[in-house]
Amino acid sequence: MGDMGLLGGERDGVLSVAGEVVGRAELAARARGVAGRIGGAKSVAVRATASVDTVVAVVGGLLAGVPVVPVPPDSGPAELAHILGDSGAELLVGAGDYGLPTVPVTGDFSGGLPEPSDDATALILYTSGTTGAPKGVMVSRAAVAADLDALAEAWAWTADDVLVHGLPLFHVHGLVLGVLGALRTGSGLVHTGRPTPEAYAAAGGSLYFGVPTVWSRVVESGAAEALRGARLLVSGSAGLPAPVFDALAAASGHRAVERYGMTETLITVSARHDGERRAGQVGLPLRGVQTRLVGEHGEAVPHDGATPGELLVRTPTVFQGYLGRPEATAEALRDGWFHTGDIATIAPDGWHRIVGRASTDLIKSGGYRIGAGEIEAALLAHPAVREAAVIGTPHADLGEQVTAFVIADGVTAADLIDFVARDLSIHKRPRTVHFVDSLPRNALGKVQKKLLPS
Numbered sequence: 001m002g003d004m005g006l007l008g009g010e011r012d013g014v015l016s017v018a019g020e021v022v023g024r025a026e027l028a029a030r031a032r033g034v035a036g037r038i039g040g041a042k043s044v045a046v047r048a049t050a051s052v053d054t055v056v057a058v059v060g061g062l063l064a065g066v067p068v069v070p071v072p073p074d075s076g077p078a079e080l081a082h083i084l085g086d087s088g089a090e091l092l093v094g095a096g097d098y099g100l101p102t103v104p105v106t107g108d109f110s111g112g113l114p115e116p117s118d119d120a121t122a123l124i125l126y127t128s129g130t131t132g133a134p135k136g137v138m139v140s141r142a143a144v145a146a147d148l149d150a151l152a153e154a155w156a157w158t159a160d161d162v163l164v165h166g167l168p169l170f171h172v173h174g175l176v177l178g179v180l181g182a183l184r185t186g187s188g189l190v191h192t193g194r195p196t197p198e199a200y201a202a203a204g205g206s207l208y209f210g211v212p213t214v215w216s217r218v219v220e221s222g223a224a225e226a227l228r229g230a231r232l233l234v235s236g237s238a239g240l241p242a243p244v245f246d247a248l249a250a251a252s253g254h255r256a257v258e259r260y261g262m263t264e265t266l267i268t269v270s271a272r273h274d275g276e277r278r279a280g281q282v283g284l285p286l287r288g289v290q291t292r293l294v295g296e297h298g299e300a301v302p303h304d305g306a307t308p309g310e311l312l313v314r315t316p317t318v319f320q321g322y323l324g325r326p327e328a329t330a331e332a333l334r335d336g337w338f339h340t341g342d343i344a345t346i347a348p349d350g351w352h353r354i355v356g357r358a359s360t361d362l363i364k365s366g367g368y369r370i371g372a373g374e375i376e377a378a379l380l381a382h383p384a385v386r387e388a389a390v391i392g393t394p395h396a397d398l399g400e401q402v403t404a405f406v407i408a409d410g411v412t413a414a415d416l417i418d419f420v421a422r423d424l425s426i427h428k429r430p431r432t433v434h435f436v437d438s439l440p441r442n443a444l445g446k447v448q449k450k451l452l453p454s
């Protein structure tokens with residue numbers, strides 16, 4: 001179906017984003033207007049603020065069969081140049097100043113639109129790797145549709161729901177699940193602008209999405225009590241600490257549904273609406289998803305609930321590859337199995353537990369995936385910095401924080417934090433900078449990150 005079922009039925013609920021309400025008919029008309037003006041573009045960029053305009057622009061791209069590149073609205077010059085250059089976006093849809101021809105998100109279009117094929121790329125999402133600049137993850141229309149339908153089944157998500165969240169609209173969680181999911185299921189949507197406990201408490205929805213930092217703040221603030229009337233609280237993007245799971249259950253009456261996924265695979269494992277919820281575990285494979293564990297040399301690891309191995313997934317929701325990086329794609333996707341880089345156990349009853357990551361160079365802070373290499377490169381771009389090493393260290397609110405060790409003269413920690421926040425984006429900034437005289441290196445000169453104090 002050309003509109004991917006996003007512009008669906010009459011029963012469908014109201015959509016509100018950061019206080020602005022849009023009817024389904026108006027959304028459809030405006031999205032058709034965008035689609036009519038971008039046809040044939042290689043890809044289009046959207047400055048993905050939390051706004052109705054972002055929703056219109058993304059849906060317009062999907063209607064036209066043109067891949068959409070959602071750009072973090074606070075992307076600084078280095079990050080922006082990379083995303084725009086790497087994706088080859090030819091147009092900017094909506095407001096922004098990207099030096100590209102701009103298409104407004106207003107107006108109607110009465111002409112015919114193409115019927116994009118299922119394997120057309122819907123989104124190109126930029127996500128961090130362990131080294132280098134972020135890679136463009138190509139996600140097909142079929143993958144989006146398959147994931148949303150599997151989640152709707154697992155969570156009994158229907159047009160009777162009102163979804164509430166305030167997550168950013170440039171990643172899978174907030175955009176694919178949090179916007180396209182509401183459109184495809186027909187549920188109402190209250191996007192709260194920011195994911196604050198107060199806004200969640202005031203929204204009165206049935207289905208709530210949050211990253212663990214959000215749930216921990218909901219508990220701390222006392223807002224959890226106001227969520228008693230909800231149907232399902234869902235947590236993902238990073239592990240929900242068991243104490244937060246327990247405190248949320250005590251304060252809200254809800255044992256959270258935890259689910260696990262990646263930009264490259266979308267959501268693949270989850271607890272169910274009609275099943276058990278276990279603190280510290282992420283559930284069972286979604287419909288159509290297979291998982292297995294392998295050891296360091298690719299050998300099979302038993303599903304005994306105790307032996308850890310790298311988690312591999314084979315899923316109809318898998319990405320089409322990293323844009324322009326066939327080698328990285330072949331490395332990650334072998335014989336149809338995506339190598340997640342996450343270390344997990346699988347119990348005999350099928351329940352999955354994520355116990356760590358294979359690489360210390362991927363940091364999860366507030367649910368954002370941040371590559372140490374990208375932050376090191378940003379720090380080294382500062383004229384005062386001679387050497388830099390970045391690691392994730394434990395943080396009570398964010399799970400992990402970005403911590404930098406630098407050799408530099410004539411610069412303060414605040415200068416370097418601001419430099420990264422401006423050049424890349426705010427959430428990538430180090431929270432702590434340690435000035436050191438030397439970095440621990442092995443005989444080959446490689447920094448020994450395990451020797452840095454956490």
Ligand code: MCA
Nearest residue numbers: 167171172173213236237261262263366367368418421427
């Ligand atoms: C402070 N600020 C600064 C600086 N210092 N700004 C610029 N430069 C500085 N040096 C201010 C900003 O002005 C801003 O203020 C505020 O700090 C933002 O700070 P931050 O600490 O980043 O915000 P936070 O509120 O603490 O963020 C917590 C958060 C956020 C809301 C939980 O981390 C978040 O939205 N996370 C969601 C990530 C996500 O969606 N991931 C999904 C990936 P002001 O607040 O006034 O503007 S998809 C995924 O993982 C998979 C598929 C999955 O499984 O879902």
Ligand code: AMP
Nearest residue numbers: 236237238239259260261262263354369
């Ligand atoms: P991203 O590509 O930003 O979507 O980040 C994907 C990564 O988030 C995964 O590889 C995991 O490391 C982590 N992740 C997502 N959901 C969970 C979860 N429920 N528990 C633990 N880690 C998670």
